[in-house]
Amino acid sequence: MAKFQHPVKRIGVYTSGGDAPGMNAAIRAVVRSAIHSKLEVVAISSGYVGMVEGDFGPLNLRSMANIIQRGGTVLKTGRCPEFTKAETRKIAAEHVRKAQLDGLVCIGGDGSFRGAHLLWQEHQIPIVGIPGTIDNDIYGTDFTIGFDTAVNTALDAIDRIRDTAASHDRLFIVEVMGRNTGFIASHVGLAGGAEEIFTPDVPITVEQAIEKIRTGRNRGKLSSILIAAEGQKPGRAYDLAEQIRKKTGWDAKVCILGHTQRGGTPTASDRVLASRLGAAAVETLIRGECDVMVGVQNSAIVAVPIELATGKEKQTPRDLLKLANILAN
Ligand code: ADP
Numbered sequence: 540m541a542k543f544q545h546p547v548k549r550i551g552v553y554t555s556g557g558d559a560p561g562m563n564a565a566i567r568a569v570v571r572s573a574i575h576s577k578l579e580v581v582a583i584s585s586g587y588v589g590m591v592e593g594d595f596g597p598l599n600l601r602s603m604a605n606i607i608q609r610g611g612t613v614l615k616t617g618r619c620p621e622f623t624k625a626e627t628r629k630i631a632a633e634h635v636r637k638a639q640l641d642g643l644v645c646i647g648g649d650g651s652f653r654g655a656h657l658l659w660q661e662h663q664i665p666i667v668g669i670p671g672t673i674d675n676d677i678y679g680t681d682f683t684i685g686f687d688t689a690v691n692t693a694l695d696a697i698d699r700i701r702d703t704a705a706s707h708d709r710l711f712i713v714e715v716m717g718r719n720t721g722f723i724a725s726h727v728g729l730a731g732g733a734e735e736i737f738t739p740d741v742p743i744t745v746e747q748a749i750e751k752i753r754t755g756r757n758r759g760k761l762s763s764i765l766i767a768a769e770g771q772k773p774g775r776a777y778d779l780a781e782q783i784r785k786k787t788g789w790d791a792k793v794c795i796l797g798h799t800q801r802g803g804t805p806t807a808s809d810r811v812l813a814s815r816l817g818a819a820a821v822e823t824l825i826r827g828e829c830d831v832m833v834g835v836q837n838s839a840i841v842a843v844p845i846e847l848a849t850g851k852e853k854q855t856p857r858d859l860l861k862l863a864n865i866l867a868n
Pocket residue numbers: 555556557587617618619620621622623624647648649650651652653654655657672
């Protein structure tokens with residue numbers, strides 16, 4: 540963790556990357572705990588896009604009214620590909636200095652944290668990260684804000700699909716988000732009783748899935764649900780359905796849950812996590828510590844160097860996949 544010498548009087552907050560349910564609860568916690576500690580808080584709109592354009596505005600206690608239960612982010616978010624260029628980051632740093640911000644809180648995923656780390660390294664702008672992404676793919680924290688909500692949203696959809704699958708004796712392939720990891724897939728697969736779970740980092744062959752379904756059919760189990768993580772190819776569930784059709788003649792129905800998983804009311808778990816991490820981020824800056832992500836490990840709040848959080852990969856939980864496989868017999 541890095542240290543900086545500055546009495547913190549004024550901080551900025553921004554959300555960056557994909558929105559995630561619970562980001563608003565995190566913003567609210569940052570703003571209200573900062574004001575409680577007599578700090579001023581400034582909003583940076585649309586992540587790095589707003590930082591580069593100097594789109595800053597004041598926040599107060601009342602700006603945070605009635606947002607704890609809302610999905611999305613009231614600060615707006617965005618992706619700013621130019622931020623990978625040093626000259627773009629220099630412009631952003633100038634705006635931060637001009638606004639007299641002593642530190643920043645970045646709510647986002649690992650890409651957003653990479654940008655934050657460079658702002659610290661190149662321009663000594665102290666930043667603390669809060670992990671906000673439905674993917675749960677950030678090393679150093681057991682959970683990211685939005686993951687629990689996304690899992691519950693996807694599970695609700697799978698339960699509904701099961702009604703039709705059972706009524707028509709059908710095979711469904713449900714595709715979930717999660718980028719290059721299978722956190723959402725493994726959790727909804729286990730909780731939703733899926734026959735097989737395809738993730739990007741644990742190879743399962745189509746033949747294995749077919750064998751599992753065939754064994755079930757021989758025992759009288761006539762409907763099945765397979766979960767496919769999108770991996771690097773959103774829409775891959777259609778490829779899987781086609782492969783199954785070619786090998787067996789079975790008609791697999793495909794349902795891609797897509798962005799439905801990103802929106803909606805955050806669960807209690809996500810709101811509690813967001814509130815704790817928001818307050819912890821402000822306390823970290825007040826202590827003069829930065830270049831860290833605040834996260835949760837075994838229910839305790841921890842600070843993890845951003846280089847570590849962005850440098851290591853978090854693996855899809857193999858134990859959940861194994862258990863789902865045993866239980867879906
Ligand atoms: P997430 O933060 O959810 O992982 P992205 O990967 O899209 O989402 O990153 C969000 C933004 O962070 C990008 O649009 C870009 O502005 C910034 N960013 C991502 N990677 C880098 C990088 N290597 N260097 C500088 N900025 C980056």
